[in-house]
Amino acid sequence: KIIDTKITAEVVNQFEFNGEFIHIEPLGQGHINSTYAVYFRRETVPPIRYVLQRINTSILKNPLTLMKNIEGVTNHLRKKIMEAGGNPDRETLTIVKTKDGKLFYEDGDKECWRAYLFIEDATCYQSAEKPGLFYNSAKAFGRFQKLLSDYPAETLSETIEKFHNTVNRYKNFEKAVQEDRMGRAKDVQKEIEFVKARKDDCGIVLDLIEKKEIPLRVTHNDTKLNNIMMDNETNEGICVIDLDTVMPGSVFYDFGDSIRFGASSAAEDETDLSKVYMDINLFKEYVEGFLSEAGETLTKKEYELLAFSAKLLTLECGIRFLTDYLEGDTYFKIHREHHNLDRARTQFKLVANMEEKMEMMNEIVMSHCKN
Ligand code: ADP
Ligand code: MG
Ligand code: MG
Incomplete structure (x- = not known):
């Protein structure tokens, strides 16, 4: 892959990188931003590399507010990690500013x-x-939650508006059913009824936030395994990366979404629904890892709804897939006909399966509750 000469000549030169530029190469398998490793030679020590990213501004529309979120959160993490005797250069992302002290550089092509x-x-x-x-991923996200539990979450910007506003997601779903732009509603009555029967679930978390019965917290909102760097010696999750979607929210968003995709027995678009269920052993594994770090910072109310949040976030995701199917597949990329419907169906299968296992899930969570 040939890298644009503009990156080397113009862009690399803008940052506070230390040493003499050697070369640049693509890095990682991210789907949102374009990521590069940039190598520098220094006199006495081995070469050093940095991460350079072109922010995908078609999705992340306001890079300044986004970078301010990241700056606030990483500064806080740095302080906490230092207090705990850790190495902040490795255990949190550290922004390298531009030579004129800015959080990012906007080039001539914007x-x-x-x-x-x-x-x-x-x-x-x-x-x-x-x-x-x-x-280990659960532990890392739990630690992230713990270290940020005293961060003033309300000072963060909502980089993607109403991201986990399930009530709003439900409204959009109802509108899509009503408009039925593609004439698809008649063929998915069963799925539509499934969602409608769970309308009341959608408001539970938002309601509690509004009434201040659960705290507003810093949430990561993209808690995938590939957003953690794992130590090569110990396999411990040492650093949570990819902070683009850090926002104010609830602990349920990160926990619930992690279970939704991490504890599922099958791919998100599996068409053989008999293969789709929530693996209770994976659920237990995640709960134990997550609570081993975040446990002490959660309130009783949060413990009580943690298992439910796995179901809620799965339902929300299914609602989004079904809504997009009804609207003609305008949001999620599809690779085959009815792809979004297939995705919605796996989510609803998981929801139904979690409802059957909810008592067991709650027991697992509550066995860790000391509050
Ligand atoms: P995207 O939003 O596109 O997923 P990420 O911020 O997750 O972008 O970065 C893409 C990939 O680049 C990561 O999955 C990881 O492999 C690598 N990467 C990102 N930041 C760092 C870092 N600070 N150190 C080492 N590798 C990194
Ligand atoms: Mg990523
Ligand atoms: Mg990302």
Whole structure:
């Protein structure tokens, strides 16, 4: 892959990188931003590399508010990690500013660039290919939650508006059913009824936030395994990366979404629904990892609804897939006919399965509750 000469000549030169530029190469398998490793030679020490990213501004529309969110959160993490005697250069992302002190650089084509320290001696896994990785990811996201539990979440900007507003998601669904732009509603009555029967679930978390019965927290909103760097020696999740969707929210958003895709027995678009269920062992593994770190910071109310949140976030996701199907597949990329419907069906199958297992799920969570 040939890298635009503009990146080297113009962009690399803008940042506070240390040393003499050697070369640049693509990095990782991210789907949102374009990510590069940039190598520098220094006099006495081995070469050093940095991460350079072109921010995908068609999705992340306001790079300044986004970078301010990241700056606030990473500064806080840095302080906490130092207090705990850790290494902040490795255990949190560290922004490398531009030479004129800015959080990102906007080039002549209005492309926005940012840079981070490189997390060395660590691997970014695409799937839980080794035993323990899922547990370790849960631990890392739990630690992220714990270290940010005293951060003033209300000062963060909502980079993507109403992202986990399930009530709003439900409204959009109702509108899509009513308009029925593609004439598809008649063929998915069963799915539509499934959602309508669960309308009351949609408001539960928002209601509690509004009434201040659960705290507003910093949420990551993209808690996938491939957004954690795992230490090459220990496989511990040392650093949570990809902070673009950090926003104010509830602990349920990250936990619930992690269970939705991480504890499922099958792919999100599996068409053989008999293969789709929530794996209770994976659920237990995630709960144990997550609570081993975040446990002490959660309130009683949060414990009580943690298992429910797995169902809620799965329902929300299914609603989004079904809505997009009804609207003619305008949001999620599809690779085959009815792809979004297939995706909605796996989510609803998971929801139904979680409803059957809810008592067991709650027991697992509550066995860790000391509050
Ligand atoms: P996207 O939003 O496109 O997923 P990410 O911020 O997750 O972008 O970065 C893409 C990939 O680049 C990551 O999955 C990881 O492999 C690598 N990466 C990102 N930041 C760092 C870092 N600070 N150190 C080492 N690798 C990184
Ligand atoms: Mg990523
Ligand atoms: Mg991302």
